[in-house]
Amino acid sequence: SSGINAEYGGELFVDDLNAENESFYFPRAPDRPRSDVRRLTVTLMVGVYMAIVVLMLVNILIAMFSDTYSKVMERQDVIFKYQRLELLMEMQDSYLPPPFSIPHRIIVRCSARLGS
Numbered sequence: 001s002s003g004i005n006a007e008y009g010g011e012l013f014v015d016d017l018n019a020e021n022e023s024f025y026f027p028r029a030p031d032r033p034r035s036d037v038r039r040l041t042v043t044l045m046v047g048v049y050m051a052i053v054v055l056m057l058v059n060i061l062i063a064m065f066s067d068t069y070s071k072v073m074e075r076q077d078v079i080f081k082y083q084r085l086e087l088l089m090e091m092q093d094s095y096l097p098p099p100f101s102i103p104h105r106i107i108v109r110c111s112a113r114l115g116s
Contacts, residue, residue, distance in 0.1 A: 007016055 091098075091101070
């Protein structure tokens with residue numbers, strides 16, 4: 001029949017693609033009986049393979065997060081010092097504490113725009 005041809009690389013007909021024709025999905029030699037042990041073994045091997053793949057992917061994700069965290073921690077001191085310098089340079093023009101320096105900053109910026 002055409003199912004045998006499909007198993008050996010021949011033509012495949014639409015009529016052969018039904019659930020009753022298991023020889024297409026699980027090809028076996030004609031003299032061998034169907035083995036449920038083989039199906040269980042294959043299912044178990046695929047399950048173990050998928051579990052290992054998931055564990056490896058999670059491990060890679062953790063390594064990537066760890067690398068990103070270490071890069072941020074290396075640069076944190078430089079970023080902190082730069083931001084502190086920016087804040088000090090911004091506050092250098094005013095001798096008032098921050099809540100009272102807002103009107104002073106508005107006046108300075110307005111005069112700088114009007115002057116230029």
